[in-house]
Amino acid sequence: MNKIELNSLTLKELKKYMISIEEKAFRGEQVFSYFNRNKKLDIEDLKILPEKLRMYLIENTKINKIDIYKVFASKIDNTKKYLFSLDDMNIIESVAMEYNHGLTACISTQVGCKMGCSFCASTKEGLIRNLTPAEMVNQIYMMEKDLGKSISNIVLMGSGEPLDNYDNTMKFIDIIHDEKGHNISLRNITLSTCGVVPRIYDLAKENLPITLSISLHSPFDNDRKKIMPIANRYSIEELIKACKFYSEMTNRRITFEYTLINNVNDRDKDIKELIKILEGLNCHINLIPLNPIQEFEKDRPSRENIERVQARLSKSNIAVTIRREMGGDISASCGQLRRTVTQSNDNKRF
Template identity: 40%
Template sequence: MKSIYDLTLEQLKEELKALGQKPFRAKQIYEWIYVKNVYDFHQMTNLSKELQETLSNHFSDALLTIKEKQVARDGTTKYLLELEDGGLIETVLMIQTYGRSLCVTSQLGCNMGCSFCASGLLKKQRNLTSGEIVKQVLTVMNDLKERVTHVVVMGTGEPFDNYDEVMNFIYTVNEPHGLAIGARHLTISTCGLIPGIERFSHEPIQVNLAISLHAPNDEIRNELMPINKRYNMDDLRDAIKTYIERTNRRVTLEYILLKDVNDDIKYARQLAHYLRGLNVYVNLIPYNPVDEHGYKQSLGHTITAFKDELIRLHINCTLRKEHGRDIDGACGQLRAKREKGA
């Protein structure tokens, strides 16, 4: 049975027409779900009993099941959620100064194989539907009884390897008659799938783009991120440049600092040289260690020196505040432990 959450407002209008219903009912249904937080068709009281039954017979309205929840001292909350087919995914809520930011997952497992990342501990089984991504937001909001203000598609999986479903999700949560999360409060993070970046540059919506770079040169990036052997850093830079020219949008570059791997000050200089002339900023990220990988977090003075050198070389950069260090903070850790029976 199709999930009601798989449908954008326009798609729902078409589905209702096909069922012999008035298309304007779609706005009413959207308001119940996304504004009034009512997820049961039978509680949508301005719909006729007949329409309630029709919806129940044709669409699923179930949210996801919360299997486990970890709450850190800083308020970061990691959810282990169960899909209808029994698959387990993670969603992470971070309390920021600007609001409540939710990091959602786009695939069940991941095939990108980044050597430092917990998400790839379990290989991709399938793509998530747009509705399964939407339901991560709604399930957390239903648990919190509060609104999520920002969403990043940065959890397990590569969003541009599931492009159509991720974009359907984006248009659903951005819908003014629904959750109405502003485009500039939405971010998609890719490890560097150039065809996806190219396609995304033509989307008529001002969603933020983040790219996981994590290295200053091809040698190190090849070691950390197998995708670099397919789309190297020169090609990636060209894609970023084209994206910026086409959209007039600044791009965020994510850079996880790994002790004695990519955190030497000479690599800050290489990175600055690589980024010269691009409208980007670098988000430096302290590493959340993953037992299976053996990488360690850079020392505090090394992180500070790396950041200061980038700033000296006129590269905009920020240091991400650590979230959830006292729980299974890295994407995929909680799910991997549950799947392995730890």
């Protein structure tokens, strides 16, 4: 029988668990704060608990821990890339980026990814497994302890598709937001998805004031299918319909990630159609110049062409920015560094 993973439980679940083992509910709050406010994991050192309870938890539950495997610091900005080793010897990665508005963490939600986007390094080995809520929150806590700073913004945009690991992702958000723990504002959390349409509806019904970010990358179904297999399942029409539902339910602006690929999705007809399909939707477009990878033989557009696309969208009254590139000298983009390391260490292990 698998032991319950104690630091993957929400505050409500921990209280319920304590009651189930004939303890007072407040013991659950003590354990929750120990994990998520104090960022500690050794139950034996939680002396506020009676010794009998500590021994019971040590013997009957599991505490999920991750370790820093390697840290890479950029020499061109304050970006840091972290590789973490998990209990099963898999590797995941996270990035800490410093902006004027605070410290942002980009974290992973899965080991690998099954979505198969052609220009993304994190999907090339497929999906290995989902991360637990504890493995997600511990990416935050390990980076904070290493940096000696508090993370104020979280982006679920590392390796993996958050909506493909829906339940654990929702629990992660609950845990990291709880005032008894990290207490981060929901408005400071961004969830990025390639467009799992049914889950966008589910997320809308959660009515969380987080930011939803959609990886779009083409306004044409046929072209999108070539670079994003998810488009074979859900059409752009279905995706935009779901986005409108989300926006209406949450009253939140949606971000569309648009990776610019030279002569693939940056042509005049692409931008014209993009403007058309987004008409009337409260949204923002984040233009991302392609980060070339070995397995995707396409080029990034020239700076002149990138700025031309930005100007065209702006002229059509669509909010648009060009993503500032961070940590370019340490392979800070999604999946690049982890894949380099795993390939040199027996493909998936170290």
